[in-house]
Ligand SMILES: NC(=O)C1=CN([C@@H]2O[C@H](COP(=O)(O)OP(=O)(O)OC[C@H]3O[C@@H](n4cnc5c(N)ncnc54)[C@H](OP(=O)(O)O)[C@@H]3O)[C@@H](O)[C@H]2O)C=CC1
């Protein structure tokens with residue numbers, strides 16, 4: 269059994285980590301922090317965890333995280349970078365669900381997140397926690413930068429096409445929609461029921477911080493300069509993400525070969541489901557599960573490939589992916605504790 273701590277246990281990704289880790293056979297939860305709820309039993313705040321999590325929240329300065337084997341940061345950007353150096357020095361592995369270590373270019377991080385990086389020495393060491401791209405590096409990592417939810421869909425959709433040199437890398441388009449839980453549990457006008465229900469809108473069209481994250485990662489797979497237009501939208505559902513990705517083919521390939529390319533790429537990826545060519549994945553087929561499903565399309569047999577990608581933003585888009593990384597880092601089966609089937613209807 270490994271000892272696990274969670275910083276930020278009261279937020280949406282924090283409680284999702286608790287849901288997954290409470291029944292993970294290789295894990296003992298030993299510390300869960302909250303600045304505001306020090307001393308409150310976790311199950312008093314989240315009755316879904318009654319009888320499963322018997323700990324109380326502790327204030328961050330009271331929790332002895334150095335006793336843990338691994339600490340997850342389910343916190344806003346900037347928290348993990350302040351605490352990771354001391355934890356790593358004490359031999360504790362760190363998985364950050366925020367963006368502190370996702371961008372290798374410090375200037376780009378500071379531009380997009382508008383905070384100074386206080387642990388720049390760790391940026392190079394951090395491993396980007398997308399197992400389908402970095403499985404071997406994750407196994408040996410001490411520090412994981414867990415990907416953003418939108419970047420997971422975009423990378424897993426575009427990567428096989430880029431690797432095969434089939435598309436114009438300079439003209440990638442991603443039109444993506446997120447459920448409201450993607451914005452976290454903090455109070456914000458835009459996520460009020462009366463603002464976000466029965467409504468649909470784009471945001472961040474002029475530039476979103478997930479564009480540089482996705483472009484930088486995809487750049488590893490092509491010699492062409494990656495150019496990505498990414499438009500996020502907020503949809504009136506609680507969980508779920510749907511990305512529609514467009515790419516222009518630059519080489520001849522038939523539909524069967526295109527499908528075979530994706531199937532071969534993800535043959536050993538337990539959480540990527542390549543659906544039949546031309547099918548229409550639904551977000552509800554992933555709700556509460558760590559599966560990402562995708563389907564390849566080619567409208568009118570032309571030279572535009574459309575990839576449809578769905579996932580649960582809180583599971584494969586955040587906490588499930590973080591547990592998948594933990595499994596790899598500690599030699600557990602990659603799927604351990606992550607085999608939930610999506611909730612229907
Ligand atoms: N929601 C999603 O779908 C996804 C989120 N992410 C990322 O995961 C991280 C967490 O997101 P989410 O769970 O949605 O956020 P929430 O706003 O729901 O939760 C944030 C948590 O962090 C704690 N917290 C806030 N500030 C501090 C601080 N300075 N020090 C210690 N703890 C703090 C809060 O607890 P308290 O106030 O009780 O201390 C709370 O538990 C973010 O970086 C987000 O960008 C990534 C992918 C998807």
Ligand SMILES: CC(=O)N[C@@H](CCC(=O)OP(=O)(O)O)C(=O)O
Pocket residue numbers: 365366367415416417418446447448449450451452477500502
């Ligand atoms: C719906 C919504 O607001 N979503 C968030 C993304 C959540 C997320 O994944 O944040 P990080 O990857 O940066 O950690 C947003 O667009 O800012």
